[in-house]
Structure formats: C-alpha cells, structure tokens
Amino acid sequence: MKVTVVRAGGVAGMVLTVEVDTGELDADATAQLTGLVDACEFPDVPPAATKGRADTFDYELAVEREDGAVRRARFGQGAAPPGADALVTWVLDGPHGHRRIGR
Amino acid sequence: MSDVSGTLTAVISCRCEIAPPSLLLRVAERGGRDARDAALRTLLVSAALRSRRTALGATLRRFGLSPADLEFLPAQAPATGPENTVYDAAGGEEEALPGRRVRGTDDPPTGDAAVDQAFDGAAATATFYREVFGRDSIDGRGLDLVSSVHFRRRYDNAFWTGDQMVYGDGGGGVFVPGGLTRSLAVIAHELTHGVTQFSAGLEYRGQSGALNESFSDVFGVLVEHRAGYVDAASASWLVGEGILDPSLGGALRNMIAPGTAYSGDDQPADMDAYADLPADDDPRNDNGGVHINSGIPNRAFAEAARTLGGRAWETVGPIWYEVLTGGRLAPTADFAACAALTVTVAGERYGESSAQQDAVRGGWEAVKVRLPADPR
Numbered sequence: 001m002k003v004t005v006v007r008a009g010g011v012a013g014m015v016l017t018v019e020v021d022t023g024e025l026d027a028d029a030t031a032q033l034t035g036l037v038d039a040c041e042f043p044d045v046p047p048a049a050t051k052g053r054a055d056t057f058d059y060e061l062a063v064e065r066e067d068g069a070v071r072r073a074r075f076g077q078g079a080a081p082p083g084a085d086a087l088v089t090w091v092l093d094g095p096h097g098h099r100r101i102g103r
Numbered sequence: 104m105s106d107v108s109g110t111l112t113a114v115i116s117c118r119c120e121i122a123p124p125s126l127l128l129r130v131a132e133r134g135g136r137d138a139r140d141a142a143l144r145t146l147l148v149s150a151a152l153r154s155r156r157t158a159l160g161a162t163l164r165r166f167g168l169s170p171a172d173l174e175f176l177p178a179q180a181p182a183t184g185p186e187n188t189v190y191d192a193a194g195g196e197e198e199a200l201p202g203r204r205v206r207g208t209d210d211p212p213t214g215d216a217a218v219d220q221a222f223d224g225a226a227a228t229a230t231f232y233r234e235v236f237g238r239d240s241i242d243g244r245g246l247d248l249v250s251s252v253h254f255r256r257r258y259d260n261a262f263w264t265g266d267q268m269v270y271g272d273g274g275g276g277v278f279v280p281g282g283l284t285r286s287l288a289v290i291a292h293e294l295t296h297g298v299t300q301f302s303a304g305l306e307y308r309g310q311s312g313a314l315n316e317s318f319s320d321v322f323g324v325l326v327e328h329r330a331g332y333v334d335a336a337s338a339s340w341l342v343g344e345g346i347l348d349p350s351l352g353g354a355l356r357n358m359i360a361p362g363t364a365y366s367g368d369d370q371p372a373d374m375d376a377y378a379d380l381p382a383d384d385d386p387r388n389d390n391g392g393v394h395i396n397s398g399i400p401n402r403a404f405a406e407a408a409r410t411l412g413g414r415a416w417e418t419v420g421p422i423w424y425e426v427l428t429g430g431r432l433a434p435t436a437d438f439a440a441c442a443a444l445t446v447t448v449a450g451e452r453y454g455e456s457s458a459q460q461d462a463v464r465g466g467w468e469a470v471k472v473r474l475p476a477d478p479r
C-alpha cells in the first residue's frame with residue numbers, strides 16, 4: 001500500500017509531497033498506517049471548502065492498495081473528512097516518508 | 104442584514120441593559136425564531152458597543168455573518184488605537200483558537216519569543232498603516248489585533264483567518280523553528296491580507312488572487328523597509344529572508360528577481376512565463392497560481408520603486424495603497440486593470456508624465472503587462 005499526501009499553499013506557496021510505502025515499513029509502522037487508513041473516510045462529495053482564505057493549506061490524500069485501487073480526497077485546512085487529519089499528520093510529520101518540494 | 108441594522112440603530116440610541124453574552128448565545132442557539140433573532144441582535148449590539156472589538160469575529164462567525172455586515176456602525180475613535188493581544192494555542196488546532204491570553208496591549212514582554220515577536224510585529228504593522236496612510240488598524244475602523252502562536256505542532260505556516268493571525272512554530276522541514284514570527288515581512292504580509300479583505304476584497308483565485316498575494320508582499324516588505332530605514336536602491340526585495348530551512352534556500356520570494364528565492368521557486372518574472380493554472384480543487388494549482396504569478400506584479404512594484412530610489416513607502420507605496428483601498432479596484436481585477444489603475448493614480452497624485460508615473464509605467468512594461476496607450 002502506498003499513501004501520498006500533497007500539501008500546498010500556505011504563506012510560502014510551496015508544494016510538499018510525502019509518500020509512504022508499506023513495502024519499506026516495519027510491522028509496527030505498517031499496522032499503524034493501516035489502522036489510520038481504515039479509519040479514514042473518503043467522501044464522494046468533498047467537505048465544505050475553506051477556499052478563499054489566504055495562505056491556508058490545501059491537501060490531497062491518495063491511498064493506493066496492492067490491487068491498484070486508488071482512493072483520493074482533496075480538502076482545505078480545517079475541513080478534513082473524518083480520520084484524514086490523523087493520517088495526513090502521521091505521513092507528513094513521521095519519519096517514514098519520502099519528501100519532495102515542487103509542483 | 105438591513106432589518107438587523109435598523110434594529111441596531113434604534114437600540115444603540117437607547118442605553119439598554121445587556122444580558123450576559125453566554126446567556127444570549129444559549130437563547131440564540133436554542134430559542135425559537137423570534138427569540139433567536141432578538142438575541143442575535145442584542146449580541147451584535149453588545150459586541151459593537153464595547154470600546155474594544157476583540158472576539159467580535161467569533162460571534163459573527165457563529166451566525167454566518169461577516170464583519171462587512173457591521174459596516175454601518177460608527178467607527179471607533181482613532182485616538183484609542185487598536186487593542187493588541189496575543190494568545191497561546193499551546194499546540195491546539197482551529198477549535199482551540201484563540202487560546203489562552205498571554206499578553207495584552209499594556210503588558211511587558213513575556214520572554215516567549217513567539218509571543219513577543221507576534222505582538223511587536225502586529226504593533227509595527229498597525230503603526231505603519233496609521234503613520235504612513237492614516238489607516239486605523241486592519242479594517243480602517245480600529246479592529247483589535249489578535250494573534251495566536253504555537254498553533255498545532257511544528258506547523259510550517261502562518262495565516263490570517265479572516266479576523267485574527269495564527270502562527271505555527273515552524274521546524275517541520277520548511278521553516279526553521281521560530282521562523283514564522285521572526286520575519287516582520289511575514290507578519291505584515293498576513294495582516295495585509297486583512298487589509299485587502301476589508302478594502303478591495305480581491306478574490307483569492309487566478310489573477311485577482313495573485314494581486315491579493317502581491318499586495319501582501321508589497322506592504323509586508325514596506326513595513327520592514329520603514330522599520331529598518333531601508334531605501335529602495337539598497338533593498339534586497341526578499342520576502343521572508345533567512346526563515347526557510349537552509350536546505351531550501353534564502354527567502355520565500357524575491358520581488359526584483361522572481362523565481363530565484365529558493366530551490367524550486369517557480370515564480371515567473373514576466374508575462375511571457377505566466378503560469379496559466381486552473382483555479383480548481385487540485386492543491387498543486389494554488390487556486391490558479393496565486394503564489395506563483397504574484398511574482399509579476401511584485402516585480403512591477405520593485406522595478407518602479409528602484410527606478411525612483413528613496414523610501415519606497417513614500418514613493419510608490421502610496422500609489423499602491425490608494426489602488427488597494429480607494430474603491431476603484433474590482434474584486435475580480437486582473438493584472439491589466441490593476442496596472443492601468445496604478446498609472447491613473449500616479450498621475451492624480453504626482454501629475455501626468457511625472458517621474459513617478461513614468462516609473463510605474465516602466466515597472467509594468469518590464470514585466471510585459473499591457474498598459475493603456477500613453478497619451479503623449
């Protein structure tokens with residue numbers, strides 16, 4: 001399973017992409033990530049946007065399963081669907097991700 | 104809001120006793136429709152009648168109103184100046200805002216650098232707008248300055264919520280720890296988003312959004328220039344110098360040479376390199392390139408200021424301020440409309456064909472934004 005978080009905007013206007021692949025994780029981290037993914041909702045209709053607020057962050061979260069199925073959610077800061085904030089924080093702030101700055 | 108304004112005007116003219124806000128909020132939330140309306144009106148009056156307007160934003164938000172709905176109320180006496188208050192969010196999220204009050208207008212420094220820098224930066228920005236442009240705080244009506252620091256953990260951002268400032272601690276890989284409050288240009292950039300909200304109201308998408316970003320960079324840098332006695336010729340024209348993680352580069356933006364501030368900086372230096380991105384829900388597209396194409400009007404300003412030399416906040420700054428706040432710039436204005444207006448205002452202020460107007464023209468010509476034909 002591969003989880004990718006894109007965080008863009010902010011006062012810097014930079015695009016940060018962080019990717020975590022369970023193939024590179026130990027059993028503990030894999031279990032944590034799987035738990036967070038299972039608890040995350042991917043609504044068909046995105047939650048009420050915070051678009052129009054200057055310099056807040058905007059996010060894209062994508063989960064690619066082993067069978068190739070991809071689920072994706074896009075949301076603004078403070079409008080994450082249930083479970084998404086915890087998953088995004090784990091990926092962005094944890095030690096497991098491959099980080100890249102750029103569009 | 105017209106019926107509310109009528110009622111408010113009537114109520115303000117009497118001197119009613121006002122029930123505690125907490126009680127009124129309960130009535131407003133749980134009462135029937137009439138009770139709710141009455142409680143809401145009273146709440147707004149009580150908030151508006153206070154000499155200080157801290158927390159008004161939260162009350163308004165709760166009822167889906169905007170500060171513009173209170174425009175009809177009399178402005179605060181400018182002599183009092185805005186209250187300046189800093190709160191500690193203690194790592195909390197949006198629900199925790201503003202947090203615990205840690206420093207008020209007349210309080211001494213706390214020793215917490217983030218608190219004291221947010222306090223000083225807000226004060227310096229309000230002083231700049233008052234002394235240079237005669238503007239009474241962010242909204243021109245004495246709006247209290249509210250800042251929250253220590254937002255979330257290692258948060259690499261600072262933003263204006265629509266009624267207050269919020270600062271993360273940095274240290275998440277993009278900003279150095281403490282970097283976001285250390286830069287006066289960043290603080291003034293964010294507070295200027297408030298000025299824009301209460302004046303031109305530039306829509307945060309496409310070219311109007313890039314102008315919104317650019318006005319924040321322009322006045323962010325001018326606040327720093329004035330505080331440090333920097334003149335246009337010797338200025339670095341960098342926004343947020345020395346606060347990025349050193350692995351990324353030296354600054355957030357370079358106004359005179361857009362695209363060179365950090366590794367990965369993709370700001371265009373002129374219209375030939377304009378990034379034509381859709382304003383969609385893909386975060387990579389930055390609401391249609393608001394932080395990308397802002398490099399173009401940023402450079403137009405910097406070129407004009409450099410041509411004139413001296414104090415940019417006294418030369419080109421007043422032209423840009425009149426354009427932003429004078430009521431003639433549409434919320435959906437594009438670069439060409441903004442450019443044409445700066446030329447008009449330069450002519451009104453300094454005379455047609457003045458050195459100042461020529462410098463402004465030259466700035467836009469340098470970035471290849473089309474101007475109306477020069478009548479000469």
Ligand SMILES: [Zn+2]
Binds near residue numbers: 292
């Ligand atoms: Zn901004």
